[in-house]
Amino acid sequence: ETGVTQTPRHLVMGMTNKKSLKCEQHLGHNAMYWYKQSAKKPLELMFVYSLEERVENNSVPSRFSPECPNSSHLFLHLHTLQPEDSALYLCASSQDLLGYSSGSSYEQYFGPGTRLTVT
Amino acid sequence: AQTVTQSQPEMSVQEAETVTLSCTYDTSESDYYLFWYKQPPSRQMILVIRQEAYKQQNATENRFSVNFQKAAKSFSLKISDSQLGDAAMYFCAYRSADMGQLTFGSGTQLTVLP
Numbered sequence: 001e002t003g004v005t006q007t008p009r010h011l012v013m014g015m016t017n018k019k020s021l022k023c024e025q026h027l028g029h030n031a032m033y034w035y036k037q038s039a040k041k042p043l044e045l046m047f048v049y050s051l052e053e054r055v056e057n058n059s060v061p062s063r064f065s066p067e068c069p070n071s072s073h074l075f076l077h078l079h080t081l082q083p084e085d086s087a088l089y090l091c092a093s094s095q096d097l098l099g100y101s102s103g104s105s106y107e108q109y110f111g112p113g114t115r116l117t118v119t
Numbered sequence: 120a121q122t123v124t125q126s127q128p129e130m131s132v133q134e135a136e137t138v139t140l141s142c143t144y145d146t147s148e149s150d151y152y153l154f155w156y157k158q159p160p161s162r163q164m165i166l167v168i169r170q171e172a173y174k175q176q177n178a179t180e181n182r183f184s185v186n187f188q189k190a191a192k193s194f195s196l197k198i199s200d201s202q203l204g205d206a207a208m209y210f211c212a213y214r215s216a217d218m219g220q221l222t223f224g225s226g227t228q229l230t231v232l233p
Contacts (some may be wrong), residue, residue: 031219042123043210043223056220088162097219106214107154108221110164 003027004111006091012117013081021076021114023091031097032074033108034066037088049074050097081118088113121146123213125224132201133232139186140196140227142211150216153187153194158226159207167209170194198229206231 004025013019025032034046048056049068063085065077074091092108122145132138144153155167170178170187178185182202186195198205211224 033220040225042225043221045220045222048220050219090164092164094219106219107152107166107169109166110156112161112163115162 004091004093004109006089006111006114008114009112010115010117012119013078014119015081015083017081018077018079020078021089021091021116023074023076023111025072025074025091025093025109025111027093027095027109029093029095029109030071031094031106032068032071033092033094034074034076035090035092037090037113039087043090047076048097055097078116081116083118086116086118088115121148121151121213121215121222123211123222123224125209125211125227127227128225129228129230131230131232132198134201134203136201137197137199138201138229140198140209140211140229142194142196142224144192144194144211144213146192146213146215148215148217152214152216153185154212154214154221155183155185155194155196156210156212156223157205157207158210159204164210168196201231203231203233205229 007022031050036044046060047066052068067075090113091111094106094108124143151172153170157165168180182199184197208226210226212221
């Protein structure tokens with residue numbers, strides 16, 4: 001496998017279920033991200049991890065719980081979700097979080113996403 | 120906070136023709152990066168082109184080029200010789216030099232007509 005992979009690709013869950021989304025990057029990157037993409041809304045950054053430490057949490061409800069056990073893996077644990085949480089969840093990674101040297105744009109590479117439906 | 124605006128929700132272009140997608144952004148920073156991403160129906164977000172703000176020369180990647188106007192805070196994408204495979208949602212994105220996360224625009228849905 002190369003690039004960024006996400007599993008599952010599709011998930012349907014009830015509001016009382018607990019599930020987890022998995023992201024794995026095979027690029028040797030140090031930073032990983034979770035984004036939420038809802039219909040007719042710009043992508044929203046949810047969480048940022050750098051070297052397995054969370055550095056950003058954009059006021060995400062506690063029913064979303066991220067976990068980064070190592071620099072290659074990122075999880076998003078879901079529990080007691082609401083129907084409005086139905087969306088495409090995208091994982092991304094970049095070489096590093098900050099562009100310390102000029103010329104390092106540290107572009108983000110995205111996974112294919114998990115389409116989540118909450119019933 | 121930075122904002123990115125894409126004022127064209129939808130655009131269409133005839134195959135083999137040229138189309139330009141608009142993007143403006145608001146920032147008080149002088150050092151930053153700009154990107155165009157493409158999201159086809161598969162939903163995979165694919166990097167199309169990037170521009171460093173400190174570079175005056177516009178970036179080019181094959182049929183894709185940008186018109187970067189730093190003073191006007193404008194970053195448009197030109198697609199030449201459009202192909203059916205170019206049909207997708209295109210997102211403009213901003214990244215500060217000091218912060219890793221991307222700020223995205225709302226996207227432009229491009230249709231390529233045969």
